[in-house]
């Protein structure tokens with residue numbers, strides 16, 4: 399099987415939680431992206447953050463060891479500016495509630511950024527910048543209240559910082575929304591303008607969306623009909639993936655960007671595909687059970703509790719000391735070496751096959767229940783299975 403780098407022509411890469419976290423690269427990202435390029439895959443760096451223009455984003459990427467050109471960076475500011483340029487005559491004035499990233503994007507589209515509601519704007523654009531304060535929000539409110547078109551780059555409620563979560567553009571948009579009672583048009587992920595911008599600029603014919611968020615990256619890919627890879631280096635916990643409704647389910651799941659070098663069949667995740675590698679997940683009576691069944695039929699531990707060559711974990715196996723849990727642990731650890739080379743860290747596959755099997759079972763059960771979510775399966779049993787399978791996240795920095 400071909401690796402993803404051969405199956406897709408362009409990786410549309412989210413940045414925060416995928417390539418970097420704040421001022422630091424995500425572990426393995428620089429090397430994995432170098433290898434992806436060497437394999438012939440083109441890269442586009444696609445961010446909902448509108449604060450910095452592409453040149454500065456490219457400089458930051460290069461500083462952390464990821465070679466990037468400005469023309470490979472796509473921002474929600476660019477998507478917003480294109481939306482406005484399609485509606486407004488060239489040279490139109492646009493009130494900016496935001497910073498340099500928006501100003502540069504507007505000028506690129508022959509629009510003129512202004513800073514006051516009395517400066518003759520014919521539209522308002524709002525995007526994140528740490529410089530947005532009350533005076534800027536007030537100007538935006540006057541202009542939006544007067545009935546001008548209002549475009550928001552994105553509505554992410556928080557923005558990650560070195561000190562934790564801080565108010566993001568969605569929170570700042572809420573201020574003008576509350577003050578005016580109006581709703582903006584949104585350009586960024588998961589809305590279609592952002593994906594369209596990335597496709598236009600990268601000229602992708604078969605893109606792979608790579609992200610750490612289900613509700614922006616993956617949802618945007620699904621809305622556009624593009625395949626997606628979820629990486630676990632950012633905000634998404636494995637249990638979020640298991641409980642995802644269909645519109646938030648990715649095509650593939652991997653620990654980090656090294657997944658790009660792996661074949662599709664080592665990463666794919668689909669409702670109903672509940673036997674993956676050595677793992678078999680079943681939902682019975684609303685509870686998830688996960689078992690390891692080594693391909694060679696050998697037992698991985700002591701006597702099983704069910705009289706079969708299966709190490710099994712249900713809710714009753716959630717404890718640290720039960721027979722089932724002991725047997726399970728032996729299989730998940732030492733047995734991982736036999737997982738067909740999909741492992742990324744030399745200690746087995748980090749539970750990836752188990753996670754894929756769990757998703758396959760829980761998604762199918764949820765779909766059969768007609769709820770479109772994982773809520774029909776007892777979350778305690780899901781957490782127990784994920785814990786027992788020792789599904790690891792390469793980075794657990796909270797934000």
Ligand SMILES: [Mg+2]
Nearest residue numbers: 412414415610
């Ligand atoms: Mg992200």
